[in-house]
Amino acid sequence: VFSNVQTAPSIEVFALTEQFKKDSNPNKVNLTVGAYRTEECKPWVLPVVKTVEAQLAADDTLDKEYLPVTGLPDFCASAVAVCFGEGHPVLLSQRADGIQALGGTGALRLGYDFLRCILGRDTIYVSKPTWGNHKGIAQQCGYPNVREYRYWLASGRCLDEQGMLEDLTAAPEGSVIVLHGVAHNPTGCDPTPEQWEKILAVIKQRNLFPLIDLAYQGFASGDLDRDGRVPRLFADHNMEFFVAQSFSKNFGLYNERVGNLAIVTQSAEITGRVKSQVRNIIRKTWSNPPSHGARVVATVLRNPALAAEWRENIKRMAERIVLMRQMLFQKLRALGTPGNWQHITDQIGMFSYTGLSAAQAEYLRTNYAIYIMSDGRINMSGLTSKTVDRVAQAMHEAVTK
Ligand code: PLP
Secondary structure, eight states: OOTTOOOOOOOHHHHHHHHHHHOOOTTOEEOOSSSOOOTTSOOOOOHHHHHHHHHHHTOTTOOOOOOOTTOOHHHHHHHHHHHHOTTOHHHHTTOEEEEEEEHHHHHHHHHHHIIIIITOOOEEEEEESOOTHHHHHHHHTTOSEEEEEEOEETTTTEEOHHHHHHHHHHSOTTOEEEEESSSOTTTOOOOOHHHHHHHHHHHHHTTOEEEEEESOTTTTTSOHHHHTHHHHHHHHTTOOEEEEEEOTTTTTOGGGOEEEEEEEOSSHHHHHHHHHHHHHHHHHHTSSOOSHHHHHHHHHHTSHHHHHHHHHHHHHHHHHHHHHHHHHHHHHHHHTOSSOTHHHHHSOSSEEEOOOOHHHHHHHHHHHOEEOOTTSEEEGGGOOTTTHHHHHHHHHHHHHO
């Protein structure tokens, strides 16, 4: 039965991490994975998460009963409040509602599935380049047309505004447009507020459906409200759209799989109908979600003191990333490395799209045991003040050799 099954291609980020683990070089550095690291280069369980986990462990009223299919109601309500800001009209009018999902990936999957299966949408656009999974999930959902819109202008290391607007304008009516709400992965380059206005205008005029992927709220600026500007802009313009929220990064809850699909429609009644359809998709997919991570998030967000502590934790992560950007930039400048490295400090979020080629990435790995993605993407939080000099030196060599 299985003898003709071909081995599937490896997933680069996981394959490199495996290779990294086996590497015996004591000075090895892993800049591939999309997870936060401390100044000691360790994963960080947020202090506020530890506090709440201890509280939950001691709470005898909690049990292991199934959650509702659409998730923990307190979690869903808190998640949409983080996305749009407490008191936003879409919340007060109940035009927005949330559905718990298995991470941001699960939220995307639910959104894609609903749009494909219930609304019959057949064309979906993702940015070029984009997070590796955006296209794959669409293919898995059976979209016949998975397309790209231009996004990155390599020559200027900036947004290809004209290309993006042209491609969106040419997209067939009703196409699903996947947008990165903040801290574009992998480029770290977001449209300016003025550019977002133009993008929104085309989406509206062409009757396209926006699906905003919000995986890094708080990570870009350290400020949840600032990083939530894009969904709020779409809501302010009375648009109908989905937001796939992830709490993996901003809560450091990667393996707990905590995500939320926020639904915004023209009325509370329509939102309820859409939610009921998504509920049926969940029932047939994973039946109901896990509770632990969602309980942690809901407990934090429902308690002003804990929520304030969480904001401080996020700020700490965001500030360390900014510091690493500055240090790497200054070091490359000091070395006189050819090229303009300003983009390292201009880009935002967890990643930097260095502009290094696949061959240069390979050079770093084989000569220095420094692991970066073949498209040149590096996780800035994988750097520390102890490793940044060596990484800069290796980059310098890779560029000048
Ligand atoms: N969207 C983007 C742009 C991401 O970078 C990621 C994770 O790296 C996700 C979605 C998925 O997040 P999660 O781990 O919560 O599924």
